Amino acid sequence: MTLSIRTKKTETPKKRPPDSELSFGKYFTDHMLSVDWSVEQAWHDARLQPYEALALDPAACVLHYGQAMFEGLKAYRQPNGGVALFRPDAHARRMQQGAARLCMPALEEADFVALVREFVKLEDSWIPSSPGTALYLRPTIIATEAFLGVRPSNHYLFFVIASPVGSYYGGDSLKPVRIWVERDHVRAARGGLGATKAGANYAASLLAAVNAKKAGYDQVLWMDAKEHAFVEEVGTMNLFVVIGDKLITPALSDSILSGVTRDSIIKLAPEFGVQVEERAISTAELFEASEKGTLREVFGSGTAAVVSPVAELAFGDRKLEIGGGKPGELALGLYDRISKIQRGLGPDTFGWLSPV
Numbered sequence: 001m002t003l004s005i006r007t008k009k010t011e012t013p014k015k016r017p018p019d020s021e022l023s024f025g026k027y028f029t030d031h032m033l034s035v036d037w038s039v040e041q042a043w044h045d046a047r048l049q050p051y052e053a054l055a056l057d058p059a060a061c062v063l064h065y066g067q068a069m070f071e072g073l074k075a076y077r078q079p080n081g082g083v084a085l086f087r088p089d090a091h092a093r094r095m096q097q098g099a100a101r102l103c104m105p106a107l108e109e110a111d112f113v114a115l116v117r118e119f120v121k122l123e124d125s126w127i128p129s130s131p132g133t134a135l136y137l138r139p140t141i142i143a144t145e146a147f148l149g150v151r152p153s154n155h156y157l158f159f160v161i162a163s164p165v166g167s168y169y170g171g172d173s174l175k176p177v178r179i180w181v182e183r184d185h186v187r188a189a190r191g192g193l194g195a196t197k198a199g200a201n202y203a204a205s206l207l208a209a210v211n212a213k214k215a216g217y218d219q220v221l222w223m224d225a226k227e228h229a230f231v232e233e234v235g236t237m238n239l240f241v242v243i244g245d246k247l248i249t250p251a252l253s254d255s256i257l258s259g260v261t262r263d264s265i266i267k268l269a270p271e272f273g274v275q276v277e278e279r280a281i282s283t284a285e286l287f288e289a290s291e292k293g294t295l296r297e298v299f300g301s302g303t304a305a306v307v308s309p310v311a312e313l314a315f316g317d318r319k320l321e322i323g324g325g326k327p328g329e330l331a332l333g334l335y336d337r338i339s340k341i342q343r344g345l346g347p348d349t350f351g352w353l354s355p356v
C-alpha cells in the first residue's frame with residue numbers, strides 16, 4: 001500500500017444488534033474509513049476514525065451537481081472464525097471505471113483493497129455469523145470543493161461505512177418477486193451514466209419504483225431508452241432469463257451496470273450444464289418463449305440478494321407468469337453455489353475469496 005493510515009478509535013462504542021434484527025442498511029458500525037483527495041496532494045490522510053456526520057460546505061459540488069458514486073461489497077464470517085471479502089479487486093476496478101466517467105479520481109486497486117481490509121479488521125466484532133448475514137461495505141466518493149461553477153471538483157472525499165446486514169430473504173428459501181415492466185421512464189440511456197454506480201442513476205429510478213409499488217409490484221424492469229423494446233436491468237440488479245437450456249443476460253453496454261454477481265454467474269453457469277449468451281433480449285422474445293412454454297426462469301443478480309427470482313412480469317395489462325410462483329432450479333442452484341463460496345463452505349474455484 002502506498003498510503004499510510006492512522007487510527008482513532010471511538011470512545012463511545014455502540015451496542016451491536018442481535019443477528020435476528022438485522023435487515024439491509026439499518027445499523028452502522030463504530031468507525032468509518034476516510035481518505036482525502038486534492039489536485040495538489042492526490043490521495044492523502046487515510047484514516048480510520050469514529051463514525052460521524054460529515055462537515056460539508058453548503059457550496060460543495062456534490063450537493064448541487066451530484067458528482068458522487070458508490071460501491072457495494074460484503075465481508076463474510078468464515079467457518080474458522082476468520083473473515084473474507086468477496087471479489088474486492090473487481091469492485092475496486094469497477095469504481096475506477098465509474099470514476100473516470102464522472103471525472104473523479106479513484107484509488108489504486110491495491111490501496112482500495114488494503115484500506116478496506118484494515119477497516120474490516122477494526123470492525124471485526126460487528127461481523128455477524130448467522131447464515132445469510134454479512135458485513136455490507138459502502139465505499140463512496142463525493143466532490144467536496146466549495147464552488148458553484150459546473151466543472152469537475154478539485155477536492156474529493158473517499159469514505160467507507162459498514163452495515164451488518166441480515167439474510168435478504170429472512171429464511172432460507174428465495175422469495176420470488178413481482179415486477180412491473182417500465183415503459184415510460186428510463187433508468188439509463190446510451191452515452192449516459194448507466195454503467196456507473198453514480199448516485200444520479202438511483203435518483204432517476206425512484207419515481208418508477210414508487211409507481212410500481214403503488215400498482216402492487218415489488219420492483220421495476222428497465223427497458224432500453226431508445227426503442228423500449230429490449231429488457232436491460234431489474235431494479236438495481238442485472239437480469240437473467242432461462243429460455244430452453246440457455247441462460248441469457250443482456251450484453252454489457254454503457255446503459256448496463258457490470259455486476260460482479262453477474263460475472264460470477266456467467267463463470268459458474270457451465271457447472272450447471274447451461275450455455276450462456278450475452279446479447280439483447282426483446283420483450284417479443286419473452287412473449288414468444290412464454291407462449292411456447294420455453295421461458296423457464298427470470299431472475300435478478302446483485303450483491304445484496306445474490307439471486308432474486310421473478311415470478312411475474314407485468315407489461316401493463318399483459319402479464320407473464322414464470323415458474324408458477326416458485327424459484328427456478330438454476331436460480332436456486334446458483335444462489336446456493338455462490339453463497340457457499342462466500343461463506344467458505346464450497347470450492348472457491350476462481351479464487352474469489354480474499355481473506356482479511
Ligand SMILES: *Cc1c(COP(=O)(O)O)cnc(C)c1O
Binds near residue numbers: 257302
Ligand atoms: C450494483 C448494481 C448491480 C449489481 O452489481 P453487483 O456487483 O452484482 O452487486 C446491478 N445493477 C445496478 C443498476 C446496480 O447498481
